[in-house]
Amino acid sequence: MEDNSLFVSAIIPVYNGEKYLAEAIKNVKNQDYQPLEIIVIDDGSTDRTPEVAAAFKDSIRYVSQPNSGPAAARNHGIRIANGDVIAFLDVDDLWSDDKLKLQANYLANNPSVGIVQGLIQQMKISRSEEGDRAIFEPTYKPYSYINIGSAIYRKTVFEKIGFFDETLKYAEDVDWFIRAWENGISKIVLERVSLFYRKHEDNMTGGKNLVELGFVRIFKKHLDRCRKRGDLQINSLLEVPISEYLGTSPEIPKIV
Template identity: 30%
Template sequence: MSDNAYAVVIPAYNAARTLDEAIRSVLAQTVAASDILVVDDGSTDDTADIAARYGGTVRVIRQGNAGAAAATTVGLRNVSAPFVAGLDADDIWLPEKAERQLERLAHGPHVDGLFCRVRRFQHGSDDRSSGAVSDCLSRTAMMLRTSAVAAIGPVNDPGGARGRGEMIDWVQRGRELGLIFDTLPEVLGLRRIIPGSLSYGYDPMADRGYLDVVRASLERRRARST
């Protein structure tokens, strides 16, 4: 395995309508992934079958429905490559995403992980060039050294109706360990907006997860200071 080999973890739950395009965006990378792990989180649709049709570097791990955080953790624990990236099953990578991040990590050995900017687009729309652009700390935007992933540990579910905030919590725990994360200024991913998805709108119950992330961080700081 080469020193810049990377694996991709894709947690997926009932993602049959979008998973094929997500996987194809990884397969179209200018630097190929050594392993693509689709963690089927107890889907009741054709999610697992769609992923299994690819074969080759695409592997399917099946588990009972436990949420995106648990599915991500299972995927990360099955990575042997020196780098690992993530992708939400309804999002898309642009072709040079992995190459750009691996180049930056190769020239910045002090950096433990990289994120990127993403552009939003509405599901079903052919317009993918004019949506809002923002920095992103989601699975879709990340590329980390696997050693950093091991140091942080499992991805935890912060609660809330849609489990928002699990990656924010995970990244924050890494920062508290002294890990260094950076964000490339380039748009390297597309974030699909679907009603009812993690990316869609505002929901007071769903967004409670962000408050839990902040509370947990403060509690860890207090524990360290005592």
């Protein structure tokens, strides 16, 4: 590892994720990257999540909090992180094996960049299972969108624009990235799959429409901030259209 390697804090928020937690921790541990710390934030789980985490006590930092939602869990992780760089992995998703090495090295070599993102490969659960382990298969082509697990972030970016909005139950990542765009945070996309986004029946957002996911509220907040600045056609310092900054998901209409 190069001398200019950045210290990465990998944050895994989990709520009743006993089925996936061990695989997620192993996935981060197997990244060919150092220095690295793994922080598991247990958001008030009532299943065997604490027991699963205990099996990795020598290689993770495990913190339990009352159930407060994914935004609060991620924010807790950011506050206690020791790293220069923050990465997030939802407990039921997986990173590509080279994610941290590629993205952290890019950040180290490009000091003006605040966020490095990769492509997302969405996966769907198969009917077949191996024991208790669910089997997933690809769906859609890899795409670029603002699933927070597909990127890594300089910790200073959170100091500049704030943390995730804990009043939002869903789509707090969309809200956060819109604020990043408004504040001219430099973001680049490496055209390599970095996140395997696994869809299954237990996903929090499953079956929700855009209103239920909070998109109307999020964009009203965006417009209110623009009006407060006196600029409804707000221009990012990067001169990148918001639709290009956020990217396109096969499940969510493109934002103009």
